[in-house]
Amino acid sequence: MTKGAEIAARLDLAGAGLEDTDVRLDEPMARHTTNRLGGPADVFVRPGTERDLAVLLARAHGTGVPVTFVGSGTNLLVRDGGIRGLVVNLGRMRRVERPDPDGRPGHVFAEAGASTGRVLARCRSWGLSGVEFLAGVPGSMGGGVVMNAGTFLGEFRDVVTRVTSLTLDGRRVVRPAAACGFRYRGSDLPPDEVVVSMDLDLAPADTATIDAAVERLRSHRRAREPQGVPNNGSTFKNPPGDHAGRLIEAAGLKGLRVGGAVVSPVHANWLVVDPDAGRPCTATDMIALIERVRDEVAARFGVTLELEVRVLGED
Numbered sequence: 259m260t261k262g263a264e265i266a267a268r269l270d271l272a273g274a275g276l277e278d279t280d281v282r283l284d285e286p287m288a289r290h291t292t293n294r295l296g297g298p299a300d301v302f303v304r305p306g307t308e309r310d311l312a313v314l315l316a317r318a319h320g321t322g323v324p325v326t327f328v329g330s331g332t333n334l335l336v337r338d339g340g341i342r343g344l345v346v347n348l349g350r351m352r353r354v355e356r357p358d359p360d361g362r363p364g365h366v367f368a369e370a371g372a373s374t375g376r377v378l379a380r381c382r383s384w385g386l387s388g389v390e391f392l393a394g395v396p397g398s399m400g401g402g403v404v405m406n407a408g409t410f411l412g413e414f415r416d417v418v419t420r421v422t423s424l425t426l427d428g429r430r431v432v433r434p435a436a437a438c439g440f441r442y443r444g445s446d447l448p449p450d451e452v453v454v455s456m457d458l459d460l461a462p463a464d465t466a467t468i469d470a471a472v473e474r475l476r477s478h479r480r481a482r483e484p485q486g487v488p489n490n491g492s493t494f495k496n497p498p499g500d501h502a503g504r505l506i507e508a509a510g511l512k513g514l515r516v517g518g519a520v521v522s523p524v525h526a527n528w529l530v531v532d533p534d535a536g537r538p539c540t541a542t543d544m545i546a547l548i549e550r551v552r553d554e555v556a557a558r559f560g561v562t563l564e565l566e567v568r569v570l571g572e573d
């Protein structure tokens with residue numbers, strides 16, 4: 259019996275009465291991460307309804323099976339041994355609505371599985387400004403709010419008014435933005451709750467103004483960031499008053515390689531997968547490269563770089 263089959267049996271998924279959930283056993287996480295790295299999730303589920311999500315969480319809670327929530331995997335580094343237990347992705351719960359266009363024209367509701375690109379496109383079509391920064395942030399709204407992702411145009415905390423989550427025992431928690439503990443590339447949203455939706459407050463604007471901001475961000479990025487190689491965007495957070503990329507470059511580490519993982523010659527804070535390395539890159543290569551970079555920067559400048567990328571799973 260595979261680990262996936264064992265966990266599915268423990269959760270009694272066959273008897274759970276799931277209505278609309280995509281279930282995969284021993285699913286390679288490399289299929290669900292933008293760096294294309296990561297071993298198997300025992301059971302990977304994509305519920306299509308909140309009811310199914312609640313059933314899955316209750317089963318995991320009742321049986322002690324560990325649960326991990328993932329978004330689009332744009333900020334994940336999953337170790338080669340994969341993730342034990344249940345991995346939940348809300349990519350099929352992706353409504354984006356404007357509940358009250360006449361009374362509260364700037365109010366937008368988005369489910370956690372909606373992609374940032376879709377939210378940006380919908381808001382543009384409604385003539386609402388405030389989420390142009392999403393043009394630089396791939397992934398889901400759920401992952402984005404947990405990370406308080408952003409760019410020089412803004413970040414989630416600028417537009418989110420409240421976040422709705424489910425706890426493992428099925429309680430619905432609605433937090434105003436002030437209770438989410440947003441900070442630079444992080445939040446205090448508890449890791450054992452799944453974000454299901456959020457409300458945003460945006461401002462009316464004409465489409466040309468929105469498009470100009472988006473284009474400015476896109477061209478800024480095109481000129482500075484590696485293209486066409488699997489990656490997670492920035493690997494480290496910027497330390498206070500400085501840039502991780504500047505420190506890594508100043509330490510002479512551009513192009514440094516461990517196996518198939520390399521410090522991008524284009525942007526030093528992007529540790530990327532080299533598809534032409536001669537052998538496939540592993541998460542172990544990437545973690546070894548992260549450690550080399552962190553040690554060298556600490557030795558040279560006395561600054562300990564903190565990871566922005568979230569490492570999950572086991573070796």
Ligand SMILES: Cc1cc2nc3c(=O)[nH]c(=O)nc-3n(C[C@H](O)[C@H](O)[C@H](O)COP(=O)(O)OP(=O)(O)OC[C@H]3O[C@@H](n4cnc5c(N)ncnc54)[C@H](O)[C@@H]3O)c2cc1C
Pocket residue numbers: 292326327328329330331332333334348370394395396397398399400401402403404405406407408409443451452453454489490491492568
């Ligand atoms: C090319 C590229 C460029 C990038 N540029 C930027 C940038 O400019 N600015 C920036 O901030 N980031 C950037 N990133 C990183 C990434 O886009 C963001 O961190 C993004 O918000 C992560 O969203 P995700 O859905 O992929 O989440 P994931 O990477 O899947 O998960 C991120 C974290 O959120 C948690 N999580 C995800 N969904 C839920 C949920 N529904 N409930 C509870 N927890 C959840 C996960 O457990 C994990 O801890 C970039 C990444 C890439 C690949």
